[in-house]
Amino acid sequence: MAREDEEADPEQDGVRELLQAMEAKMRKLSDQRRTHNESARTNADKRDAVQKQYGSLRDEIKEILESQKEVRVKAKIHQARRDAIQEQLRNLFSRSKSTKSNRDKSVILQLSEKSSEVEQIEFRLERDGTLKLDAENRLHKKLKSLKNEIKELEPQVQTEMRIKIDINDLEGSIEQLKAEADEEHKQMVAFNKEADKIWEEVKPKFDERDFLKSEGDRLHDSFVKCRKDADAVHQKIDDLMTQVTTARKELQGFKDERASWITLHNKSIDESTS
Known part of the structure; x- marks a missing residue:
């Protein structure tokens, strides 16, 4: 009996060896899948850290550029004021002592003279x-007319462009305007230099x-690849598991068949000796 149980069964041994080989391969594949998943997590952590750093730097750059833009705006204000003065x-x-119609003058000059x-x-x-009363009335009428004209001109001229001119002292006004134009130019240059410095920084x-x-994109691509590799290995494990299950059932079938044969064999011996 014992010797019969120990007799070799080539077919059963073949299935057992195949099952052992497949189980060993599954363990190896499981290790590979775990390695891929760990690599994916590592790449994801690194990617998230880099993307956080990228986001902070992007916001910092945006803030700096906004400050530079503000400086450029200041420079342009001084440039516009300089141009208006010039x-x-x-x-x-070009103004002569002779009469000159308002249509030949700039809006800025008209506003300055009328003011x-x-x-x-x-x-x-x-x-x-x-x-005298008549003269005073004429002046009031003239004053009202001038104020109405100023009111019509004002919307066309920005507040920062309005510069007073003494029409009774043109030479003095010219010198004053030259000085103011030079100062506005200096301010414009200074703000542009400041903006240029910010840009260099x-x-x-x-x-x-x-x-x-x-780097964030590279790490994300690596993360995706590792996940795909892990999924591919997982699919291999699933496919192999189907084969392992089939082999285990087949091996169990051999065991059940052998157990049934032994039971029948023992029963026949008992019947023959009784």
């Missing part, structure tokens, strides 16, 4: 006690930002 200077240089004239009339009305950060973006 336009007034050109008009003053100066309003001040003179108001000063005279307040201080000149020798004015922020430029290297663009390279760092681009590197972090590229």
Whole structure:
């Protein structure tokens, strides 16, 4: 009996060896899958850290560029004011003692002259006690007309462009405007230099930002590849598991068949000896 149980069964041994080989391969594949998943997690952690760093740097660059933009705006304000003053200077240089219609003058110059004239009339009305009623009425009428004209001109001229001109002292006004134009130019240059300096300081950060973006993309690609590799190995394990299950059932079938044969064999012996 014992010797019969120990008799070799080549078919059963073949199935057992195949099962052992497949189980060993499954363990190896499981190790590979675990390695791929660990690599995926590592790449994901690194990617998240790099992307966080990238986001912070991107926000920092945005903030710096906003500050640079503000400086450029200041420079442009001074540039516009300088240009407006220079336009007034050109008009003053070409202005003659002869009459000149308002349509030949810039809006800025018209506004400046009319504002100066309003001040003179108001000063005279307040201080000149020798004015007769007719003259005073004419001045009030002229004052009202000038103020209406100023009201029409004002919307066309920005507040920062309005510069007073003394029409009774053109030479003095010209010198004053020259000085103001020079000062506005200096301010413009200073703000542009400041903006240029900010740009030089922020430029290297663009390279760092681009590197972090590229590194984040690379780590994400590595993460995706590791996940795909893990999924591919998992599929192999699933396929192999189907074969292992089949082999185990087949091996169990051999065992059940042998057990049944032994039971029948023992029963026949018992019957023959009774």
